[in-house]
Amino acid sequence: MDKQTILNVHETMLVIRKFEERALNLFETNKLRGSVHLSIGQEAVAATVGAYLRDEDYITSTHRGHGHAIAKGARADRAMAELMGKVTGYCGGRGGSMHIADVDKGNLGANAIVGGGIPHAAGAALSAKMRGTDQVAVTFFGDGASNEGIFHETLNMASIWKLPVIFICENNLYGMTTNVERVTSVKDIAVRGAAYDIPGVVVDGNDVFSVEKAFKKALKRAKAGDGPTLIEAKTYRWKGHWTGDPEMYRSRDEVSSWKEKCPILRLEAHMIENQLLTEEQIRTKHQEIDQLIDEAERFALESPEPDPSTVLDNVFDEGDQ
């Protein structure tokens, strides 16, 4: 990874982390409602993948999707406004946290149905292939989603048609409250690729370089017309499944042991060691992002509510060919 990319990935991870910390804070102070799922601890996956995608490439995301949206170019202010249901939000307040889409930047949406976005990425990849472009599609999903039929159906379909799609499973060890081991037939979800003749790779999801290596290879394969790759990124979510989760299913020790593997601190250590940034510069960067999030919060709070007379807008597209 070149220096500029490292700096970009670092910044993206900081934006995701601080955006979500603020979202949690706003939720706890009743400035934000609904279902908010945080990806704190998992930032390396989204940020690294995002760094290697262009605006014209596609992603589909999940209920835990703030990081994916930000990594694909979403602005913190409009994302925060969407969390507050404001008219300036990405979806005009219609979608909320679980549905942020940013189609101009290739984000075909977060999704509140576990596995729901997986076939959309295959469809976008098929579309790219049919239109003769070199666009690729990436779909993020969790360990839990890999037990849904749609995961298996889509892998098979993407394989036989050699679609330029990359399947990224963020295995954070839990589907809601259930440990992956209790409900999953395999230790490594990546091996499920073999059933569909798709290469499956396990990576350390808390290490940007580990993600980078596998993802670049998958990109190359997709663009060469050789078809999909399944990447399983082992990672961990620090916060509850949703804001308000009593977390009775895991121990404090487990959580703190994963906090020691913080992907951001890890990258920062690397940056200091390799003299990419000084500690002082890193501190300044943090302050910059804190300000960005302050502004995002202010923007969201000050933005207007949707006009009630527009409630029926966009049930249908009124145009046709």
Added chain:
Amino acid sequence: MREITYAQAIQEAMSEEMRRDQNIMFMGEDIGVYGGAFGVSRGMFEEFGDKRVRDTPITELAITGCAAGAAMTGLRPIVEIMFSDFMTLAMEQLVNQAAKNRFQFGGQAAVPMVLRTPGGSGTGAAEQHSQSLEAWVCHVPGLKVVIPSTPYDAKGLLKAAIRDNNPVVFIEQKLLYRTKGEVPEPGDDYIIELGKADIKREGSDLTIITYGRMVPRALEVAEAFSQKGTSIEVIDIRTLVPLDTEALISSAKKTGRVLIVHEACQRGGYGGEIAGLIADSEAFFYLDAPIKRLGGLDVPIPYNPNLEAQVVPTVESITKAVNELL
């Protein structure tokens, strides 16, 4: 005018649209060389090739989801689900995704796709290959729903559905595939706007509101009654969503008697929606009799041919219902 079958009309609509627009593709199970379970797409594979007429694995959910993703990114897919019963396997992607993507994204995307699928009983295919599930999809905001009853309508409505920027569920009628009707020459690019009912027969004493395979039955009944001096109007709604409420209300006002007929099970069927709509409108004050529904019996479609015929409205049961209203 030349006559072609309902199946040919559908094939012509798809082929003509695919010649017009390279971004239209067609996918489904066994639709390629085989031409689909009912032979609707025969010849298309040869003309358009295996990329644009794409045989899929047997995976209704992924086909539908893949179509939605392709539709959001520049293609205009047509999907064939082999039997409408199998929509139940595609429901997640149809109902939670395709129908809602535009709305939940605040209008950032359109989902121009058509899901074509044959519905209805009468072929001896029994419980899992004979249902009429249109009410399921009519209930979901964001989906348009079309059920044509003639070759002419099938062609014009399918072209409109393909050009529409929204997901359209286009339910074909198995028993009508081989029926013939007048359709303009291939070069004549006619379109039937979605949301327009068609008065298939004008009348003044009673209105039968129906669609799909029940249209010919209603017409047969209307003809028999005309011999006895009773004038029945038959309205084919053609598109269930959006519904031509205007046409239904004005006919109800004109005749004062309304019978709604559909093959789908009566309980929870679309007839209830139509009845409610008329009861809620100014037409209520013009009614000379209660609005009557005649749907299928609330039972799965049985295999035995006599039992099968018995569970959906017949010329006899429609006649009886008309007599009850007069």
